[in-house]
Amino acid sequence: MIIRIDEYSDVPIYMQIRNQIVMGISSGELKGGEQLPTVRALALEIGINTMTVSKTYQLLKSEGYIMTDRKNGARVRENIAQSGEMSEENKTELKRIVSEARLSGVSKTELKKLIDEFY
Amino acid sequence: MTWLVNLILAICIIPSALIMFFIGFPKEPEKRKMIFGVRDNPKFHEGDAAKRVKEIAGECRKGALMITVFICVATVILVFLPSTTITSLAIMLLVFALFLIAIPFGKGNTELKSLKKELGITKSGTVYADLKNTNVVHGLKMPLLILPNALILLESVFAMLVDFGVIRITETLAIEKYSLTMMSLSFLFIGVIIVPVAYLMDNMRNTVISKDSNINANYSRAKKKCWADLFIAMSWTNALAVAVLMVLYMLIYNDIAVLAGVLAYTLVLMVIVLIVAKDQIAIEKRYARDTELELLDDDDCWILGMFYYNPNDTRLNVEKRFGVGGTVNIAHPAGKVIMIIIAILLIGSIGFIIWAAVTGNLDMTSINTPF
Numbered sequence: 001m002i003i004r005i006d007e008y009s010d011v012p013i014y015m016q017i018r019n020q021i022v023m024g025i026s027s028g029e030l031k032g033g034e035q036l037p038t039v040r041a042l043a044l045e046i047g048i049n050t051m052t053v054s055k056t057y058q059l060l061k062s063e064g065y066i067m068t069d070r071k072n073g074a075r076v077r078e079n080i081a082q083s084g085e086m087s088e089e090n091k092t093e094l095k096r097i098v099s100e101a102r103l104s105g106v107s108k109t110e111l112k113k114l115i116d117e118f119y
Numbered sequence: 120m121t122w123l124v125n126l127i128l129a130i131c132i133i134p135s136a137l138i139m140f141f142i143g144f145p146k147e148p149e150k151r152k153m154i155f156g157v158r159d160n161p162k163f164h165e166g167d168a169a170k171r172v173k174e175i176a177g178e179c180r181k182g183a184l185m186i187t188v189f190i191c192v193a194t195v196i197l198v199f200l201p202s203t204t205i206t207s208l209a210i211m212l213l214v215f216a217l218f219l220i221a222i223p224f225g226k227g228n229t230e231l232k233s234l235k236k237e238l239g240i241t242k243s244g245t246v247y248a249d250l251k252n253t254n255v256v257h258g259l260k261m262p263l264l265i266l267p268n269a270l271i272l273l274e275s276v277f278a279m280l281v282d283f284g285v286i287r288i289t290e291t292l293a294i295e296k297y298s299l300t301m302m303s304l305s306f307l308f309i310g311v312i313i314v315p316v317a318y319l320m321d322n323m324r325n326t327v328i329s330k331d332s333n334i335n336a337n338y339s340r341a342k343k344k345c346w347a348d349l350f351i352a353m354s355w356t357n358a359l360a361v362a363v364l365m366v367l368y369m370l371i372y373n374d375i376a377v378l379a380g381v382l383a384y385t386l387v388l389m390v391i392v393l394i395v396a397k398d399q400i401a402i403e404k405r406y407a408r409d410t411e412l413e414l415l416d417d418d419d420c421w422i423l424g425m426f427y428y429n430p431n432d433t434r435l436n437v438e439k440r441f442g443v444g445g446t447v448n449i450a451h452p453a454g455k456v457i458m459i460i461i462a463i464l465l466i467g468s469i470g471f472i473i474w475a476a477v478t479g480n481l482d483m484t485s486i487n488t489p490f
Contacts, residue, residue, distance in 0.1 A: 002248070002330055003250060005246040007431070024250075036250065042253055045252075045254075047431075
């Protein structure tokens with residue numbers, strides 16, 4: 001899986017990595033049980049501080065997407081807990097996206113089509 | 120005898136100048152990924168910009184050609200002039216004059232960066248990382264590198280034992296005391312530098328050129344293998360050179376033979392570098408059609424296209440944009456130390472040669488010769 005980091009984005013780098021790993025798990029690019037690179041290796045690959053990658057992994061772990069242990073490093077969780085609900089944060093983000101789409105003249109059908117495509 | 124040393128230096132200088140010229144200034148630089156250390160851009164191939172790029176490349180190539188021809192002609196003339204301290208000094212300084220070939224490269228780099236600004240090519244700060252290839256793509260087999268250097272270590276120990284009289288090869292060793300030790304330790308020192316550099320190059324960040332992880336892995340592996348081969352070949356050449364030079368020193372003892380050995384060693388190294396450069400170009404050509412991702416635009420971090428200074432990059436080593444191999448990130452603390460050491464060694468060498476010439480220590484007429 002290829003991770004794309006935009007150095008000039010307003011989104012912090014640790015969040016960009018987190019978002020793309022989550023998208024990778026969702027799309028199936030990263031399968032359950034799949035090994036993730038070590039903190040040091042990923043930091044070297046992107047050319048960032050190890051603390052940044054460590055922060056990403058901590059976040060992903062706390063959100064239940066990955067598991068880490070000393071022996072095997074970081075792995076994608078086989079069974080990700082499904083609450084069946086969207087977080088308040090995501091709801092707000094979705095609301096913003098829908099609002100912007102409406103203001104841009106994107107129809108509801110078009111938006112639903114996009115959601116179907118990405119889901 | 121000085122004439123022979125000058126001839127050997129000349130035989131080293133001329134191919135080096137030609138290698139630098141042909142690697143740094145290709146006939147059609149617009150077909151390469153990098154043009155004078157500036158990443159190629161689709162806008163460079165459109166209308167007036169394409170013409171301008173051709174002009175810049177042509178001017179710089181012409182400049183580099185003039186410097187190369189000057190160095191080669193001056194070297195040949197100096198070899199055929201009567202051997203004096205002045206000619207020896209001049210020919211030794213011509214070794215350092217090889218760096219002048221990099222001047223047109225720096226000029227081309229600066230002009231292309233200006234052209235980028237004129238064309239409004241905005242700096243993109245995109246970095247790609249392939250999760251599947253991190254820390255798994257390598258080309259270096261460490262034992263193959265360690266073995267020749269361990270051999271040099273053994274040879275150095277043997278040389279010391281001979282020099283200190285513990286082992287007696289011939290009744291009277293006709294060479295100056297500690298010559299063997301100095302020679303073998305010099306090669307050992309090179310090995311001590313080669314091993315960590317090879318390790319660093321092998322652990323360098325992988326280049327992501329495609330969305331296909333296999334292509335990225337193969338591309339990075341091919342490049343790393345190329346560097347690994349270079350360092351391994353250099354190490355084996357060094358190990359062999361120490362053995363041959365020791366035999367020449369101890370058994371055949373003849374200055375001409377030793378100097379011929381040094382010359383052969385230098386030529387072998389040059390051939391190795393040429394082969395690696397050729398392989399690198401072949402890899403770039405092979406993967407040019409697979410390159411689909413726009414790589415990070417860090418041209419501004421490359422001072423004159425040769426020195427990498429990027430405080431936002433935590434890496435110590437990066438791939439060179441002029442020549443073959445890697446260079447250090449000067450913004451890295453270790454990179455600063457390495458660059459200071461290189462600068463001291465370079466200035467020190469020039470200073471030493473001039474000092475030796477002024478004090479008359481550059482006279483090599485005392486070297487043992489059968490003539």
